[in-house]
Amino acid sequence: MKRIGILLALFFVLTTSFKPIPGGTYQLAVLKYNGGGDWYSNLETSVPNLIQFCNENLKAGINTEQAIVEVGSPDVFNYPFIHMTGHGNVVFSAQETENLRNYLIAGGFLHISDNYGMDKFIRPQMKKVFPELDFVELPFSHPIYHQTYEFPSGLPKIHEHDGKAPQGFGLFWEGRLVCFYDYECDLGDGWESPEVHRDSREGHLRALRMGANMINYVLLGGEAKHNDSK
Numbered sequence: 001m002k003r004i005g006i007l008l009a010l011f012f013v014l015t016t017s018f019k020p021i022p023g024g025t026y027q028l029a030v031l032k033y034n035g036g037g038d039w040y041s042n043l044e045t046s047v048p049n050l051i052q053f054c055n056e057n058l059k060a061g062i063n064t065e066q067a068i069v070e071v072g073s074p075d076v077f078n079y080p081f082i083h084m085t086g087h088g089n090v091v092f093s094a095q096e097t098e099n100l101r102n103y104l105i106a107g108g109f110l111h112i113s114d115n116y117g118m119d120k121f122i123r124p125q126m127k128k129v130f131p132e133l134d135f136v137e138l139p140f141s142h143p144i145y146h147q148t149y150e151f152p153s154g155l156p157k158i159h160e161h162d163g164k165a166p167q168g169f170g171l172f173w174e175g176r177l178v179c180f181y182d183y184e185c186d187l188g189d190g191w192e193s194p195e196v197h198r199d200s201r202e203g204h205l206r207a208l209r210m211g212a213n214m215i216n217y218v219l220l221g222g223e224a225k226h227n228d229s230k
Contacts, residue, residue, distance in 0.1 A: 025060075026219070029067040029079035031110070035091030039084070041115050046191040047083055053208040054215045058148060062215075072096035076103045081218055082110050085188040087117040090125050097128045104129070104171075104178040109218045112181040113188035126171065126179065135169040135181060144168070144180065147216040149209040155182055156206040158190035158199070180214060187211055 028047055032039050047066045054060040069075050069082065072095050076082065082103075092100065104110060112122055123135065138144065138154070145151040145168075155166040166185035170177045190199060190207025199207075216222035 025062070026080055027063040027065070027067050027078070029069040029076070029082045031082050031084040032068055032070045033084070033086075033090050033092065033096075034071075035089040035121070037086040037088035037090050037118065037121065038115075039086050041085050041087065042188045042192050042196075045193045045196065046085075046188050049193060050191045050208060050211045050215070054212050058212055058216060058220065060215060060220060070096075072099050074099070076100070076108065077106065080108060081215065082108065083113070083188070084110060084122075085113040085115045085118070087115045088121065090118065090121040092125045092128055097125075101129045105173055108178070110179040111187075111214060112179065113186060114181070114183050115186060115188060119183060122181070126181075130171055130173070133171050133173070135171060138168045138170050138180075142168075142170075143222070144177070144213055144217045147213040147222045149213055151210060151213070155185045155187070156190075156203070156210055157184075158186045158203055158207050177217075 028051060030039070030043060030047055048064070051060075051062045051064055051066065055062055055064070067075075067079060069079060071092055076099060100110070112118075112126075114122070126135070140152060140154045145154055155168045157166050162184065164184040167183045168185070169181040169183060171179040171181075187207050187210060189196075190204060191211055192199075194201060194204045213222070
């Protein structure tokens with residue numbers, strides 16, 4: 001069974017309110033968190049542009065309207081893919097920590113995009129979610145970089161920040177990638193309409209293609225397809 005089928009089955013069991021979403025098979029959400037950080041960064045065009053790109057190029061069938069969901073809300077279980085970004089502080093309460101952990105263990109996926117300045121805040125908060133896990137850097141050979149689009153050198157560099165090489169980190173629960181964290185890359189900014197940050201068309205396209213790889217890997221059975229081709 002494709003991963004999306006497994007996810008939706010789990011979500012249906014865990015949340016009796018889950019129903020198919022009009023206009024698409026499933027919906028992507030942006031995570032709203034506490035602590036004073038700007039969770040709403042890139043809200044207008046970032047994820048909506050990614051959805052449009054995936055629907056046009058992957059025939060993904062994603063609802064065209066992004067959702068916004070709070071960390072501690074039971075509604076997180078309605079969304080198989082949640083995107084999180086910002087520049088500053090992040091604080092998860094005990095209840096939010098437990099809710100996010102349960103969501104990820106149940107089959108959900110969290111993408112974190114450091115919009116510059118988030119790293120020192122998000123790492124200790126995710127350690128609260130999974131005390132037994134550490135972020136590990138994904139090798140360039142990982143399937144997430146080799147889906148519809150090839151990224152043989154890993155994440156593309158979208159914005160300079162501190163001039164470091166971009167890195168992709170993951171949290172793995174029982175062998176499954178439950179959280180992907182792009183650092184010194186800024187995929188979320190790259191998905192925004194090019195005029196927002198005066199990005200080049202090529203940079204914007206690279207960011208969208210990497211985002212599409214994530215969607216393909218997490219939701220469209222891309223992991224199994226890639227592994228079977230080996």
